[in-house]
Amino acid sequence: ASTFEVVPNEHPASDEQREAMIDKPAFGQLFSDSMVRMTWKQDGGWSDRKVEAYGPLKLDPAATVLHYAQEVFEGLKAYHHADGSIWLFRPDANAERFQNSSKRLALPALSTEDFLGSVAALVKQDAAWVPTRREYTLYLRPFMYASECYLGVRAPHQVDYCAIASPSGPYFPGGVKPVSIWVEDRWFRTGPGGTGFAKCGGNYAASLVGENRGAQHGCEQVCFVDAASGTYLEELGGMNMFTVHKDGHLETPSLTGTILPGVTRRSVIQLAQDEGHAVTETMIGLTDLLDDIRSGEVTEVFACGTAAIITPIGRFKSENFDETVADGGSGPLTMHLRDELLGIQLGEGEDPHNWMWRV
Ligand code: COI
Numbered sequence: 001a002s003t004f005e006v007v008p009n010e011h012p013a014s015d016e017q018r019e020a021m022i023d024k025p026a027f028g029q030l031f032s033d034s035m036v037r038m039t040w041k042q043d044g045g046w047s048d049r050k051v052e053a054y055g056p057l058k059l060d061p062a063a064t065v066l067h068y069a070q071e072v073f074e075g076l077k078a079y080h081h082a083d084g085s086i087w088l089f090r091p092d093a094n095a096e097r098f099q100n101s102s103k104r105l106a107l108p109a110l111s112t113e114d115f116l117g118s119v120a121a122l123v124k125q126d127a128a129w130v131p132t133r134r135e136y137t138l139y140l141r142p143f144m145y146a147s148e149c150y151l152g153v154r155a156p157h158q159v160d161y162c163a164i165a166s167p168s169g170p171y172f173p174g175g176v177k178p179v180s181i182w183v184e185d186r187w188f189r190t191g192p193g194g195t196g197f198a199k200c201g202g203n204y205a206a207s208l209v210g211e212n213r214g215a216q217h218g219c220e221q222v223c224f225v226d227a228a229s230g231t232y233l234e235e236l237g238g239m240n241m242f243t244v245h246k247d248g249h250l251e252t253p254s255l256t257g258t259i260l261p262g263v264t265r266r267s268v269i270q271l272a273q274d275e276g277h278a279v280t281e282t283m284i285g286l287t288d289l290l291d292d293i294r295s296g297e298v299t300e301v302f303a304c305g306t307a308a309i310i311t312p313i314g315r316f317k318s319e320n321f322d323e324t325v326a327d328g329g330s331g332p333l334t335m336h337l338r339d340e341l342l343g344i345q346l347g348e349g350e351d352p353h354n355w356m357w358r359v
Helices: 015-023 091-104 112-125 201-216 263-274 286-295 332-345
Strands: 034-041 045-053 071-073 076-080 086-089 137-146 158-168 179-184 221-225 232-236 240-245 250-253 279-282 298-305 309-317 322-324 356-358
Touching: 034 112, 045 112, 071 091, 071 201, 086 112, 086 332, 091 112, 091 137, 091 263, 112 137, 112 158, 179 201, 201 221, 232 240, 232 250, 232 286, 240 263, 240 286, 250 263, 263 279, 263 298, 263 309, 263 332, 286 298, 286 309, 286 322, 298 332, 309 332
Parallel strands: 179 221, 179 309, 250 279
Antiparallel strands: 034 045, 034 158, 071 137, 076 086, 076 137, 086 356, 137 158, 221 232, 240 250, 240 298, 298 309, 309 322
8 A cells, every 4th residue: 555644733633622523423524633635637647645634625716626526435434443453344345446436537546555545544643533432433535526727628637636534423313223215206316328336426416306305205315216217226325225035035236337336235245145145136126126015025125335334224205105114123134234244344253255454
């Protein structure tokens, strides 16, 4: 991994301030002392690898990201283990996806060495910011954006990369309890040949009208259907989805190019298979799912993602239906897979696939 120069921070938080901030934070609201920065120029590549004080960015009003939204990001967490060591979960997978996302947005690739070096440098510098309370972590958000001042529409000649860190608690404030899903049939997140597989800000921007409609109907998340036919379930506003069938097999929407290839999604497939469950990546029709829920063929549904870990889904709603999954509670396999995954991430269980990466 690359090395980053640490610029001394003149005004770090006091021990008392930091302790209060990492005690029981909500998701993504508070930020640690430091951030990573790096710049890319078309004629010189990446340079100025620095860890410096967290603070506002200086951005020219003509910076192209403000006009044409060339931005990609990642999300991963730093976990505190009982012996005081700090670990990341499959950061190489985030590095790889960051490269794929950049490519789709015509942004320069960041090498795996730079990606891993940057998050390691940030976590080392702000190690005291990793919460110790169970299920609380330091959520890392690497991102890159076009910073060139130019209003022409073309791939940028100057790009900035940053990584920030947020001591965070559960994504859903209610903790682990089943969430309700709004199935959005009016607004699509992305379409064939679009940016669906890339982790770019624009996909999330496009999801918010659906998210709002869901919230108006009392739902915590929205589920998007494919834009081509409007009949297949794709993913939620910020996480992937799995169904559990009564014979114990699992299904999850296949990666058609319009779905985010989640690191947690990939890991859940592996964990379920390790335990002898068949997992099918397939097109899941909305009407089929509703029928399967009604008949008891589908017994559990859950969402998964870095932020959400594994979260049970209790209900699907739209203007035309309101369907409760089984008894609306947290399913046994859902909670078992959640325990298995958390066990690996927190260093409490075996890590047979060597997913954990010590900082
Ligand atoms: C994550 O799970 O890390 C995400 O990026 C989802 C969301 C918070 C945007």
